[in-house]
Amino acid sequence: MSVHxxxxxxxxxxxxxxxxxxxxxxxxxVRPGEIFAMLGGNGAGKTTTxxxxxNFLEPTAGEARINGIxxxxxxxxxxxxxxxxxxxxxxxxxxxxxxxxDYFARLxxxxxxxxxxxxxxxxxxxxxEEAHHKKLKGFSKGMRxxxxxxxxxxxxxxxxxLDEPTSGLDPKSGFEFMQLLGSLRDEGKAxxxxxxxxxxxxxxxxxxxxxxxxxLVMQRSRAGLAGEDLERLYMEHxxxxxx
Amino acid sequence: xxxxxxxxxxxxIVGSAKFAVNFSIGTxxxxxxxxxxxQNHRIAQEQHEAALAANVRQYEGVTDWMRVQSFxxxxxxxxxxxxxxxxxxxIGRTVEVRxxxxxxxxxxxxxxxxxxxxFRFLDLDFIVTVILTLFAVLFGYDAVNGEKERGTLRxxxxxxxxxxxxxxxxxxxxxxxxxxxxxxxxxxGALLLPVFGVPMSGPDWTALALxxxxxxxxxxxxxxxxxxxxxxxxxxxxxxLVLLSVWIMTVIVLPRLSAAxxxxxxxxxxxxxxxxxxxxxxxxxxxxxxxxMNGFTPANKGDVQEVMKEFNRYMQTLADDREKxxxxxxxxxxxxxxxxxMEHRRLTQYLSCLSPAALFTLAAxxxxxxxxxxxxxxxxxxxxxxxEYARFxxxxxxxxxxxxxxxxxxxxxxNAEKPKPINIAEVPAFRFVPPAAEAGLPPFTIxxxxxxxxxxxxxxxxxxxxxxxxxx
Numbered sequence: 194m195s196v197h198x199x200x201x202x203x204x205x206x207x208x209x210x211x212x213x214x215x216x217x218x219x220x221x222x223v224r225p226g227e228i229f230a231m232l233g234g235n236g237a238g239k240t241t242t243x244x245x246x247x248n249f250l251e252p253t254a255g256e257a258r259i260n261g262i263x264x265x266x267x268x269x270x271x272x273x274x275x276x277x278x279x280x281x282x283x284x285x286x287x288x289x290x291x292x293x294x295d296y297f298a299r300l301x302x303x304x305x306x307x308x309x310x311x312x313x314x315x316x317x318x319x320x321x322e323e324a325h326h327k328k329l330k331g332f333s334k335g336m337r338x339x340x341x342x343x344x345x346x347x348x349x350x351x352x353x354x355l356d357e358p359t360s361g362l363d364p365k366s367g368f369e370f371m372q373l374l375g376s377l378r379d380e381g382k383a384x385x386x387x388x389x390x391x392x393x394x395x396x397x398x399x400x401x402x403x404x405x406x407x408x409l410v411m412q413r414s415r416a417g418l419a420g421e422d423l424e425r426l427y428m429e430h431x432x433x434x435x436x
Numbered sequence: 437x438x439x440x441x442x443x444x445x446x447x448x449i450v451g452s453a454k455f456a457v458n459f460s461i462g463t464x465x466x467x468x469x470x471x472x473x474x475q476n477h478r479i480a481q482e483q484h485e486a487a488l489a490a491n492v493r494q495y496e497g498v499t500d501w502m503r504v505q506s507f508x509x510x511x512x513x514x515x516x517x518x519x520x521x522x523x524x525x526x527i528g529r530t531v532e533v534r535x536x537x538x539x540x541x542x543x544x545x546x547x548x549x550x551x552x553x554x555f556r557f558l559d560l561d562f563i564v565t566v567i568l569t570l571f572a573v574l575f576g577y578d579a580v581n582g583e584k585e586r587g588t589l590r591x592x593x594x595x596x597x598x599x600x601x602x603x604x605x606x607x608x609x610x611x612x613x614x615x616x617x618x619x620x621x622x623x624x625g626a627l628l629l630p631v632f633g634v635p636m637s638g639p640d641w642t643a644l645a646l647x648x649x650x651x652x653x654x655x656x657x658x659x660x661x662x663x664x665x666x667x668x669x670x671x672x673x674x675x676x677l678v679l680l681s682v683w684i685m686t687v688i689v690l691p692r693l694s695a696a697x698x699x700x701x702x703x704x705x706x707x708x709x710x711x712x713x714x715x716x717x718x719x720x721x722x723x724x725x726x727x728x729m730n731g732f733t734p735a736n737k738g739d740v741q742e743v744m745k746e747f748n749r750y751m752q753t754l755a756d757d758r759e760k761x762x763x764x765x766x767x768x769x770x771x772x773x774x775x776x777x778m779e780h781r782r783l784t785q786y787l788s789c790l791s792p793a794a795l796f797t798l799a800a801x802x803x804x805x806x807x808x809x810x811x812x813x814x815x816x817x818x819x820x821x822x823x824e825y826a827r828f829x830x831x832x833x834x835x836x837x838x839x840x841x842x843x844x845x846x847x848x849x850x851n852a853e854k855p856k857p858i859n860i861a862e863v864p865a866f867r868f869v870p871p872a873a874e875a876g877l878p879p880f881t882i883x884x885x886x887x888x889x890x891x892x893x894x895x896x897x898x899x900x901x902x903x904x905x906x907x908x
Contacts, residue, residue, distance in 0.1 A: 247594050249908045269596040277594035283587025285444070287451040299440040300595040344591070354594075 198222040199274070199352045199383030200229070200246065204255035207241050207407075215241040217407035218255070223400070225351060228374060228384040230398035232391060232427055237404040239387035243356050246385070247277060259352055273302065276348040280357040282341030286330035290315060290340050293329060294347060301348040310347075318343045319369050335366040342373060353377065355386040359393060371397045395423045403430045437597065438605050445609020449575065450617070458571050463621040465567055469558045470625030473518040474632035476557065480513035480545075487530070492860050499855040501832035506534045507825060509866035511541070511814050514805055515634045516643050521559045522797075522806025525552065531818045533866075535826040535836045536759050538714075538766060539818050541811060561800055564651035565687055565793040568618070569658040573679045575614055576662025578672035579606055580902060585672055593907045603902040607663055607895055614659065615652045622648050639873040647800045650884045654796040657887050658683070660894035667901035686791035694787035694794065695780075702780040710769050717765050721758045728754060752835055781808060792890045799883035802876040813871050821866045828864055 200223040207216040216238040223229040231239045244250040246257045248268035256263045260274040284293040291311045298306050315325050318339040329337065338358060345353050355374075359367040371393050378384055378399070388394050394401055401418060403411040403426070410430050413421075449455050491508045498504065511529040528541030546553035556562070580603075583589040592602065626644060629636050636644070662679050669675040732750050734743045788794035801807040830836055 244908055249590070249593065249906075269598060272594065272596040275594070277591065279587065279590055281587060282591070284591070285448055285588060286586075287448055292447070296440065296444050297591065297595070300437065300592060300597055302596065341591075348595070 197224045198258075199225050199260055200354075200385050201258040201261075202242065202246075202255065203258065205242065205245060205252055205257055206254040207238075207245060207250060208253045214407050216245070216252075219404070219407070219409045220255075221400075221402055221409060221412055223352070223383040223385050225381045225383050226378055227399045228378050228386060228397055229400045229402065230394035231385070231387040231402050231404055231409075232389070232394055233387070233404035234389075234431060236406075238407040239404055240356055241407075242404075243277075243354050243385070243387060246275065246354055247272070274350050275352040275354055276301070276345035276350040278338070278341045278345050278353070278355045278358050280360050281334065282337045284329050284337060284340055287328060289326045289328055290320060290332075290336075290343075291325050293340060294343055297344040298347040301344075301350070303347060303349065306347065311343075314343045314346050315339070318346070318373060335362050338362060338366070338370065342370065346377070351381070352383045352385070355384065355388075357387055357389065359388065359390055367393060391424050391427055403427055405430055405433070438601050438608075441597075441602060441605025442609040442612065445606060446613045446616075449610060449613030454574065455613070455617075458574065459617055462563075462567060462571060462618055465558070466563055466618070466621040467625050467628070469560055469563050470519065470628045471632070472558050473560075474629055474634050477513055477515060477518035477634050478632065480518070484510055484512050484529075495858065495860040497857055498860075499857050501829065501858055502835075504829065504832075504858070504860070504863070506532045507863055508532050509818060509821060512868055514870050515629070515636050515640050516647075516804040517806045518634065519560050519644065520647055520800045520804035520806055521557055521561065522801030522804060523808060523810055524806040525557070527811040527814065531815070533818060533822050533825050535822075535829050536755075539815055539822060541814060541818075560647060560651065561797050564654055564796050564800070568651060568655040569683060569687055569793055571614060572655045572658035573662050573676075573683050575610055576659045577666055577676045577679050579610055579663045580666040580898075580905065581669055581675055582666070582672045584670070584907065589907045599902055599905075600899065603663070603667070603899055607660055607898065610663070611656050611659055614655065618652070618655075619648075643803045643805075643873050643876075646880065647803055650796055650799050650803075650880070650887065653884060653887050653891065654792050657792040657891040657894060660891050660898060664894045664898035664901060667898050667905055670906075687793045690791040691788050691794040691797065694790075695784045697787050698780050698783035702776060702783055704776045704780050705773055710773055713769060714762070714766050718762055721762060725754045725758055748835065756836070789886055792887050795883045795887050795890075799880045799887070802879040802883065803873060805871045805873070805876060807876070807879070809871060814868065817868055818866070821864070824864045828862075832858075832862075 202219050202221050205216055205219045206214070208214050215236075219238070219242060221229065231242065233239050241250060242257070245252050246259060246264050248264045248271065251265045256265070258264065259271040262271040262274070264271040285296070288296065291308065294311045294315070295306070298304075298311075312322070312325060316322065320336060320339045320343070324332070324336060329340070332340070342358070358374075359370050362370060367390070374384060374386070375397055378397075386394075386398070395418070398415065400412065400414050401423065402409050411426065418426075487508070487510050491510075495504060509531050511527075511531075514524070517524040525545035528544045528547070530543040531539050531541050533539065578585070580589070583592070593599075626641075661682065662675070665675045665678050665682075666672070669678065729751075732747065734746050736742050736746070785798060788798070798807070802809075826836055
């Protein structure tokens with residue numbers, strides 16, 4: 194493992210109890226200041242990979258490492274170095290945005306934040322000030338996603354896992370989200386993101402991987418994709434042309 | 437971290453509409469139960485005093501103690517019994533004491549007006565076993581799987597949160613979120629008691645506090661059971677159905693089935709059966725004595741007064757002998773029935789111990805002095821009183837009243853001074869000493885301890901189930 198690697202999958206495999214092979218010998222790494230976008234259809238193994246990083250699932254073989262720590266061996270230690278934003282951020286509906294932030298920040302071990310810190314981070318993710326003290330039950334999906342990324346920012350972890358974070362967002366919100374992700378990358382965060390959005394992946398990611406039937410069938414850097422039609426490549430890989 | 441999770445649970449519960457509705461209903465019912473208890477106590481106290489006065493009034497103008505064939509004693513209402521009714525409304529409050537013979541209690545509250553027996557009173561036992569346990573199920577059924585359904589579990593465990601800390605915080609937070617606010621109506625209800633004139637003594641307050649504590653413990657047991665079931669199921673609809681079934685079984689069905697179930701193993705002869713055996717034996721004794729009476733021959737036939745005295749002495753001897761033989765027979769029957777009843781009760785209690793709600797009923801009634809032992813205690817004290825009463829009446833009449841005796845009074849001089857009325861206040865007063873709270877403490881501790889054991893087992897179950905729970 195390179196000292197510069199923050200997230201690393203090493204020959205990672207996951208076979209479910211019903212025999213289905215969800216992740217098949219996947220290896221990749223994400224360095225600080227890098228966005229790795231995992232593309233792939235439904236059931237390709239993207240979410241399973243992220244779940245293994247979060248120790249929601251144990252790998253059948255291989256390891257998912259966060260800052261060099263195998264997630265399934267020392268999950269609590271590993272999770273201290275990672276923040277997570279899911280496809281559909283669901284928070285406590287009876288809490289306000291600030292109360293949700295406060296709770297999850299404390300869970301992440303950050304107890305020193307002030308009301309002003311919460312205000313600033315919510316403004317940074319684009320949540321209007323009048324919504325900060327409103328209960329979450331009236332929030333749109335876009336507003337909840339903003340809260341989700343604010344929670345990830347507050348955790349101040351060196352690595353961020355995002356599971357289809359722009360799915361269901363309107364184009365403007367999606368764009369703002371990706372801009373925010375770019376700024377986090379610039380701060381030195383290692384970002385692993387699963388997505389269906391080829392266009393945004395090409396725009397933002399430093400490295401793109403394509404998964405199909407549990408395998409990482411393509412992995413290229415932004416430079417390596419220069420002049421390539423990513424959409425065509427994706428469709429070819431989905432059709433198994435390169436196998 | 438545990439504190440954060442507990443805080444979050446408290447805030448989540450207290451901020452929910454579900455809590456607002458349940459808390460309002462709970463508060464209203466708890467206050468109503470205290471109010472009803474206080475009112476019932478006042479009514480019972482008034483009835484008790486009226487009965488005592490009427491009992492004295494019936495002997496106004498009576499000039500001969502021989503005419504006081506019996507004296508009624510009454511079970512005074514107890515303050516805590518008004519809040520935890522137990523069997524206090526089912527047992528007879530009045531005992532007619534004679535100088536001899538068996539004692540039976542009669543005139544129960546429910547016997548006076550069976551409509552109350554049909555619907556019972558709103559007391560703390562009902563509040564805890566029905567309302568609080570239902571609240572516990574309503575707040576606990578989706579404790580774990582509800583968070584999964586809402587998606588918050590995934591985000592929570594994306595952090596370095598130990599599962600043991602989370603489930604402990606969940607259980608503690610949910611319990612505190614329910615129990616702490618409910619203490620307020622309990623305290624307010626307790627304040628109502630002196631306002632409505634219920635004479636609560638120090639031990640009464642202690643008993644009430646312990647009963648309330650046991651009630652919250654029972655609620656906690658159902659809450660932890662709900663968390664356990666929630667951690668064993670993926671969907672909150674499934675856990676709700678499972679818990680509703682468990683609630684119906686343990687709160688409604690099991691307590692009712694346990695006595696019937698015990699009946700399958702231990703049969704207790706009915707009182708009718710025992711009484712008819714006693715009646716048959718008594719008839720047999722009377723027949724024997726009638727034959728003996730026919731053979732009565734006075735020593736001095738000339739003096740009517742002497743003949744009557746001799747006859748009464750003879751009758752007394754027969755009555756004493758009859759009573760001795762009858763008591764031996766009745767004692768055997770009673771003992772046999774009591775033994776079977778004890779065995780039946782024990783088995784019923786064992787069976788009902790499967791239900792934390794039934795355990796609370798047993799625990800609370802023990803401490804409130806309204807358990808099954810109340811009638812035994814009352815009759816035991818009445819029997820003691822009967823001895824005192826018999827001694828008193830013998831002093832007054834020269835005979836042991838209560839049996840059969842004939843009184844002949846010959847008036848020879850119309851101008852003679854009329855006899856003075858008796859002073860009925862001379863009859864020794866019956867003072868019921870309620871079973872000491874200390875006497876109810878050991879069974880209360882056992883029953884409450886068993887509830888605590890259920891709570892611990894449920895927590896252990898929840899803890900174990902959540903260790904491998906799929907939080908995705």
